[in-house]
Amino acid sequence: MRTAGAATGEHHASTPGAGAQGPGVGGVRVVGRRLGALGRAELALLGRNRGVVFTALAVPLLLPFSARPAIDQLDLRKQGLTIGTTLLTAAIGFSFLFAVYTSLVNAYVARREELVLKRLRTGELSDAEILTGTALPALGIGLAQALVLCAGSAALLHTGAPRAPYLILPGLLAGYLVSAALAALTASFTRTVESGQVTALPLMFLSMVGSGITFPTEVMPEKLAAVCELLPLSPAIRLFRGGWTGQLSTGEVLGALATALAWLFLAVFAVRRRFRWEPRR
Template identity: 40%
Template sequence: MTAVALRQMGTLFRVEWRLFHRIRSNYVFVLVIPLLLLLGMRFVQEQMDLAAHGLSAGPVMVATAAGILLIFSLYSSVTGLYVARREELVLKRLRTGEVADPVILAGGASLYVAIAVAQIVVVTAVLSVMFGVAPRQAPAALLGLVTGVVLMTAMAAATAALCRTVESVMVATLPAIFVLPMIAGIYIPREVLPDNLGDILAYAPLSGTIDLVRSGWTAELGLAGIVTRVLVDLVWAGLFAWVAAKRFRWEPRT
């Protein structure tokens, strides 16, 4: 990425930050979601016999928290952002300048990427202390976070392409919000599922991210496993990016 593109992204980040800061209730969203996550996760995970499947609660909850925050704080927020800025004609005006299309989308999403990453770092640190676990394979967790951010941003752009209005965003994001956590091993680790089903769901969107983040605390993946999961995430990200490139609309329908 060129220096010019980075400056343009920085400008878009600052603009989104000012708009975010004007609505002080946004800070409630930033603080409440991680807090509710921390309060509710231990109760939910205690209902499962993780030890019987060779799983430790700490790493599982770290991966679960990362997945939930990527979906709620990044994916759903960026989808709504893209549609709102399109309806306000902001995207159309930006395209009349020198800013490239990928920079417009990446710059617009950059604030929520920063928020989601900050939330994940804080929550995983708290969970690590709560359960007395420490990262053993930090590069795997970092790769999982990066690929998860890329995947969720691309998925948000593809979903925004299907939305006619801001009001339709809630309906359009429902499949990801409710189905994706069930099939990607976020709510229920795949080891708890029947073997064949768990093996198939290893190739679901975001499954690679969950495995990589968990391996950051367990070191359960070797080099081949890490590469495979990164590739799975990137293939899904490429598919969603292709859909966005073909279908994304930069101005409201008339």
């Protein structure tokens, strides 16, 4: 498996104008314009795939309610939880998985196989800008979905206001960024868009069962919960749920943030080393 740099050779270092703007505000504006243009183009492509759009928008809203009968059997009050906060956290977790992770696996693989990524690399965009710009629509959908879910849950599920609101944003950012990075990593060893439905399953299954999405880790045996808290999306779920319940100590918050940053660093490092820009034929 070739590394990112080996796929097409030294393509950015000699590109005229790639570093002409230099550091500073001007350079940031140029990067912002590039990302905006790429994000708009990706959003247009995403809008043409109705199946992906439906999955990203509808599944996070519907799946938590399908799991409600099982959740109702849990002793949530003993753990300081309510059905409202549990369903809301489940919906946010499904948003991580469906609005961002699976949709981006499909997007990265499709753009690679269509030679879109390869053509983008011949221009002034850096590898990081290409991957980030491609991810922007999915990340935007996920964050917008989170706002709607929080507002809707407060009105319909009587979740009330979050007791530690300062943990909500870090939890959401951790979940969406880790999901996007892992999507790029999954795409690196996914041959086709169709096979992406299979390569994405391990992370999805582990996250649904072990990260506290379908069942809160608080109701698990202590030793099992300690292991599950190390899964990629567990820190984000823990921070988000803790934002509503206010039950996380400072040490637990720092531990969750450290675990999320570790997964993000590892995923980005692996993507830089292993992401494939050439079609897998």
